[in-house]
Amino acid sequence: MAGFRRVEESSVHQGHVWHVATAEFEAPDGRRFHRDIVRSPGAVGVVPLIFDAEGNPSVVLVSQYRPPYEENVIEIPAGMRDVEGEDTAAVARRELIEEAGLSSDRLELLIEQYPSPGMTDSVVTIYLATECTPVPTDRQGPEEDFMELLHVPLSEALAMIDSGQICDSKTVSGLLLTERRLRLADGT
Known part of the structure; x- marks a missing residue:
């Protein structure tokens, strides 16, 4: 949905293939929230x-x-x-x-x-x-x-x-x- 944006992201763990990050996002109404994300090459x-x-x-x-x-x-x-x-x-x-x-x-x-x-x-x-x-x-x-x-x-x-x-x-x-x-x- 338009209007969501990632505010910042920081690394929690760097593995051999995967990378775990935590990121802060802002919703269209201005609320901020955090999500953990597993970054993967696919x-x-x-x-x-x-x-x-x-x-x-x-x-x-x-x-x-x-x-x-x-x-x-x-x-x-x-x-x-x-x-x-x-x-x-x-x-x-x-x-x-x-x-x-x-x-x-x-x-x-x-x-x-x-x-x-x-x-x-x-x-x-x-x-x-x-x-x-x-x-x-x-x-x-x-x-x-x-x-x-x-x-x-x-x-x-x-x-x-x-x-x-x-x-x-x-x-x-x-x-x-x-x-x-x-x-x-x-x-x-």
């Missing part, structure tokens, strides 16, 4: 879409331990924009290789989304990767070393959203938008 996710010999679509997902939840989470391959100046398509290609052992020169932008606008300025860019070819993985860190690759028919992945097995927001968005794109391409 992240990129990629939906690897593969068709079998009969033309049935499947996706490659990862089941990876996520410390904040203390459990494995089923997700599309994804990663932080932690390389200065690297564009989002390059991050998508890098993460596809690192996590899924796939390469694709054909990426299509699905969406740029705000994952948690009440607390962070992060933007998550999600791509669809087609014409994927196998390559060696390049896993980074203990979570990736122990993650499991899941080759799942797209219809089953969508059912996993409905059942609550897939609850990661970038994965839900990516899978639903992939299914929608396929339906539109088929004219249904």
